[in-house]
Amino acid sequence: MTVRRDLALLDPDFRPHAERLIARFELVGFPFHVFETYRSNQRQAQLYAKGRSTPGPKVTRVIPGHSAHNHGMAIDLVPKVEGRWTWDNGLSKDRMKVERPGVWEMWREVAAIWRADFFEELAWGGQFGYRPPQLLGWDPWHFELRGWRRRIR
Numbered sequence: 001m002t003v004r005r006d007l008a009l010l011d012p013d014f015r016p017h018a019e020r021l022i023a024r025f026e027l028v029g030f031p032f033h034v035f036e037t038y039r040s041n042q043r044q045a046q047l048y049a050k051g052r053s054t055p056g057p058k059v060t061r062v063i064p065g066h067s068a069h070n071h072g073m074a075i076d077l078v079p080k081v082e083g084r085w086t087w088d089n090g091l092s093k094d095r096m097k098v099e100r101p102g103v104w105e106m107w108r109e110v111a112a113i114w115r116a117d118f119f120e121e122l123a124w125g126g127q128f129g130y131r132p133p134q135l136l137g138w139d140p141w142h143f144e145l146r147g148w149r150r151r152i153r
């Protein structure tokens, strides 16, 4: 199950926004790297099976063909710390504030940047399922083109 990271696989309507986002995070020194761009329906099916027909926790509620990734309309940007992908979405805000103040601050700033500069064009997974007092929704690594379903080629 191959993870694709090539920006050339993104839809031409979405790619410039993704590149602007990456450049913006580079500018402020966040350790984000492209984890995934386009995702095949086959990989989506394998992810969907996790926690259902194959072992492990559930990782998605989206069936093949229904993720923006399946159409090159989404990108996952994940922090790499000391060479390792770090999946830390800050769901337990208070604990993180104490134990990982740097991570907490970074996500707060990501939210501010998205709101100020990308809100019109991009939907952010940090808003998906967001409920205060959580810091973030369940998919803060994920950015997708707003209205992508209407723009599928």
Ligand SMILES: [Zn+2]
Pocket (backbone or CB within 6 Å): 069, 074, 075, 076, 141, 142, 143
């Ligand atoms: Zn994603």
